[in-house]
Amino acid sequence: MALTGPSTTPSGAGPAPKSAPSEAVEPPTLGRSAGVLAALALTPLLRLAVLRHAVPPGAAPGAGCAACGTPVNLRHPWPALGPTARCARCRCRIGPPAATVELAVLAAGAVLLLLGTPAADLAAVAWWLGWAVPLCFVDVAVHRLPDRLTYPAAAGAWALLGLAALAGGGAGPWLRATLAGAGLALFFAATTLLLGRRGFGLGDAKLALGVGVLLGWYGWPVLVAGLLLALGLAALVSLGLLVAGRARWSSHLPFGPFLVLGTVGALLLAN
Known part of the structure; x- marks a missing residue:
């Protein structure tokens, strides 16, 4: 086993400068925050995925408002694919309740921020x-x-x-x-x-x-x-x-x- 002796300083040279303590490198919080904002921008796509797939097995994918038949797609995301989750024509609810997908995405973003x-x-x-x-x-x-x-x-x-x-x-x-x-x-x-x-x-x-x-x-x-x-x-x-x-x-x-x-x-x- 190699032993390291105490460091010495030549006579009259003064004390050796102290090295800065090492710090653990952490992922930049700014980059993660930008990722969370980008995820929020994708919530219309997530709402559309729920609308398409929240149908019984074997049924055709959901295409729009069940009350009036207004089609829903990414070309016209508001308000049906926004936080209000309402049909632009009849104001009936479409897909998950209002703001729930957005809150879920925020919770997922918080998890990413907390993970080291x-x-x-x-x-x-x-x-x-x-x-x-x-x-x-x-x-x-x-x-x-x-x-x-x-x-x-x-x-x-x-x-x-x-x-x-x-x-x-x-x-x-x-x-x-x-x-x-x-x-x-x-x-x-x-x-x-x-x-x-x-x-x-x-x-x-x-x-x-x-x-x-x-x-x-x-x-x-x-x-x-x-x-x-x-x-x-x-x-x-x-x-x-x-x-x-x-x-x-x-x-x-x-x-x-x-x-x-x-x-x-x-x-x-x-x-």
Whole structure:
């Protein structure tokens, strides 16, 4: 073992200058704030995604106001795709309630600001949250998680974490993330095959693919913590609804929002 002796100063040279204490390099808050503002600018697109996909399985995608038939698209986003969520012709509500998508995006932005992860890792989290927000609204509305939202969420997060691995994160965490995503998705799918309606849905399994990738990147304990948080939140809400008389033992709650919240909670705890 090499020993380093105390530093000495030649006679008459005076004390050696003190070096400035080293500080941890943190991602710039200004850049993250700009990212949050950019995400808010995308809320019309997120509202449109909910409108298109919040329909029963096999039904045609939503195209506009259910009351008067006025079409809704990105060429005329206001007010139907704005915070008021109202039809420009009949003023009926369109899609999620007013300001809810905007509040969800702000909450997702707050999560990104609180995470102390490198920029490469943060890009994967931001990508996944961008898909998770409309997924939650669709699942609450019609109890389904469309493939057109779950697959891009998982694939993009996996690819971005692969870039993070090349940028210095290492192959180990990325391989672990890949195994975690596949393993968690298979676990959810197995409950569907074995338990039927009493298990998780296949949509939950596809959402779990991206959840496992994200949480597995940070380690197996983070993955377990996210799953336990999701199950605990679902149990608490179910118990509250039972006590309030708003649900029965046979009621089926959408699990997607709880899985998203559990994932966010585990990411915050890990950082």
